[in-house]
Amino acid sequence: MITTRLIVDNNVNKTQAYTQAVEKLIQGEIVAFPTETVYGLGAIATNEQAVAKIFEAKGRPSDNPLIVHVGEAHHILKYVKDIPQKANDCIETFWPGPLTVILNAIPNTFAPNVTAGLSTVGLRMPDHPIALELLRRLGQPVAAPSANRSGKPSPTTALHVEKDLQGRIPLILDGGATGIGLESTVVDFTVDPPVILRPGGVTAQMLRDVIGEVIDPDTTTVEDETVPRAPGMKYAHYAPDAPVFLIEPDHEAVENAITSIHMKHQKVALLAPDEFKQYHADWFFSLGNQQNLETSARHLYAHLRSCDDTVTDIILVTVPIKTGVGAAILNRLEKAANGNWWHS
Incomplete structure (x- = not known):
């Protein structure tokens, strides 16, 4: 399969790019496109054969549910049984944006491989002009996980997608680098108080400011035998090669860890705030300022991917404070490290 990457900006014929993408989707193909979080790999969410191509391209286990993307908030009325008031308040506040709401789906609305056999579905309206234009031109719901090989760091540029999925998907819409850099917050509104299943750009405090009590469990994994209710709750994720x-x-x-690694004649890549650059890691990738966690989030996946371009033996990453978007960063890091912490 030939993979085409189309740059979508003011210097090209946008209509032609969108038309090609819509045609591919209607034909039952899969298309990668940018959102404000990471690049997604989409298929029409009612087409089981098309959705199966997502799992095949990613090498993703099919028992992981997919998030359904819509171009207009009111479209979800066609897909869910009811919308609790708290969910509606959050939709009005945070959509379009990095919030996925888990609601009870109308039976037989989506392809069964979208919901992984659950009675619930995750829905969101992305805050990206290319994603929204594509969804509105298509006029159908699109199931879209991150556009990477399963288990690898999520893609924040079209080139990341191309590197992972070249020859596995037909089309990539290239809209440049994404803005947030971490996947959406996932909140289960089928229970009260609502439960955060995956932290993201919409923080627990932001949710509490709108709807009051929200449960934010301090867990990053679930037992393998359980069926995850949201993406990212099962299996290792976001991991580079080292x-x-x-x-x-x-x-x-940090200094002692780098010294210890070097004494074993190993190389080390360090992802940390700027103030840690002085410790002579073989490769240093800046996470910016410890007080600006949004910058850390934006660059995290790109830096993890850059480590694959080195010959490092070990990747050390300093953890952020678990406030605001720091909770989301820590969640992704614990999965990338599979729970491993450095002990000298």
């Missing part, structure tokens, strides 16, 4: 170890942002601990 093993990832997490470490507290303590200067002495």
